[in-house]
Amino acid sequence: MVVLSAARWVRSRLTDRFWRVQEVLKYARHFRGRKNRCYKLAVRSVRRAFVRSTKARREKKRFLRALWITRIEAASLEHGLKYPAFISNLTKSQVELNRKVLADLAIYEPKTFKSLAALAQRRRQEGFLAALGDGKEPEGIFSRIVHQHY
Amino acid sequence: VAKTSLTSPPWPEVKLPDPVEEAKYHAEVVRKVNGLISAGQYGRLFAVVHFASKQWKITSEDLIMMDNVLEAECGDRIRMEKVLLVGADNFTLIGRPLLGKELVRVEATVIEKTESWPKINMRFWRRHNFQRKKIIANPQTVLRINTIEIYPCLS
Numbered sequence: 001m002v003v004l005s006a007a008r009w010v011r012s013r014l015t016d017r018f019w020r021v022q023e024v025l026k027y028a029r030h031f032r033g034r035k036n037r038c039y040k041l042a043v044r045s046v047r048r049a050f051v052r053s054t055k056a057r058r059e060k061k062r063f064l065r066a067l068w069i070t071r072i073e074a075a076s077l078e079h080g081l082k083y084p085a086f087i088s089n090l091t092k093s094q095v096e097l098n099r100k101v102l103a104d105l106a107i108y109e110p111k112t113f114k115s116l117a118a119l120a121q122r123r124r125q126e127g128f129l130a131a132l133g134d135g136k137e138p139e140g141i142f143s144r145i146v147h148q149h150y
Numbered sequence: 151v152a153k154t155s156l157t158s159p160p161w162p163e164v165k166l167p168d169p170v171e172e173a174k175y176h177a178e179v180v181r182k183v184n185g186l187i188s189a190g191q192y193g194r195l196f197a198v199v200h201f202a203s204k205q206w207k208i209t210s211e212d213l214i215m216m217d218n219v220l221e222a223e224c225g226d227r228i229r230m231e232k233v234l235l236v237g238a239d240n241f242t243l244i245g246r247p248l249l250g251k252e253l254v255r256v257e258a259t260v261i262e263k264t265e266s267w268p269k270i271n272m273r274f275w276r277r278h279n280f281q282r283k284k285i286i287a288n289p290q291t292v293l294r295i296n297t298i299e300i301y302p303c304l305s
Binding site for chain 2: 050100108
């Protein structure tokens with residue numbers, strides 16, 4: 001006789017509860033306190049840890065960029081230039097190095113960084129001279145001091 | 151005209167060196183560097199290369215890992231063309247913004263193409279019964295920089 005449907009007095013029981021619990025606890029083993037052993041507390045901590053790591057991956061980029069900028073500022077101050085002057089003059093001289101590489105050069109290649117700082121300084125001076133122009137008075141102005149008679 | 155606060159600019163006055171003498175000095179420096187390069191009197195070269203939308207500071211025998219797929223088989227030799235800077239101990243060549251292809255040659259080999267470790271993306275709003283968990287494994291490529299060569303064709 002062929003039985004096509006399962007008998008109704010047999011119920012299915014959860015047999016791999018242990019492994020389902022271990023899947024969560026394995027991420028909590030290095031936590032402090034009872035949340036590294038007890039499932040109920042571990043579930044909440046592990047969930048918060050995952051959410052925090054997702055958000056941190058986005059903030060890591062901001063944090064690293066601020067770190068590079070601090071390092072470049074320190075290195076350029078050693079050569080007598082401030083950070084905005086350094087970066088703006090480098091981009092005006094068509095040097096397209098990003099902050100990560102500039103920070104690495106400042107740490108590991110000091111002579112190269114010094115030459116970049118000299119390049120930025122020279123471009124800055126050329127910019128000042130270009131801003132001054134001819135040095136002549138503009139037309140139509142007869143004096144710079146106006147005396148007011150009341 | 152009397153002196154006011156705006157007669158002279160707020161920055162200290164600068165005098166640029168004489169352009170003729172400068173040109174002579176520049177030509178001298180270029181000749182010296184060309185001589186150094188053709189004589190081969192440089193130690194280890196480093197280069198700043200723009201590759202996979204990132205800038206890398208590389209030397210020879212360097213390992214690089216990119217977070218994306220490269221359409222080249224393992225063991226293929228690759229030449230990186232966008233070189234921004236090349237330097238040695240005594241001189242650096244700064245590109246504005248790139249250096250010429252007949253000046254620098256950077257060669258690399260594709261070593262391995264794998265996936266990253268499984269990163270977990272989770273979103274959770276408290277008290278709203280909302281949580282989503284996603285496991286992401288990005289494809290990664292590992293390159294080994296074989297050589298960086300420079301040729302004495304400065305002008």
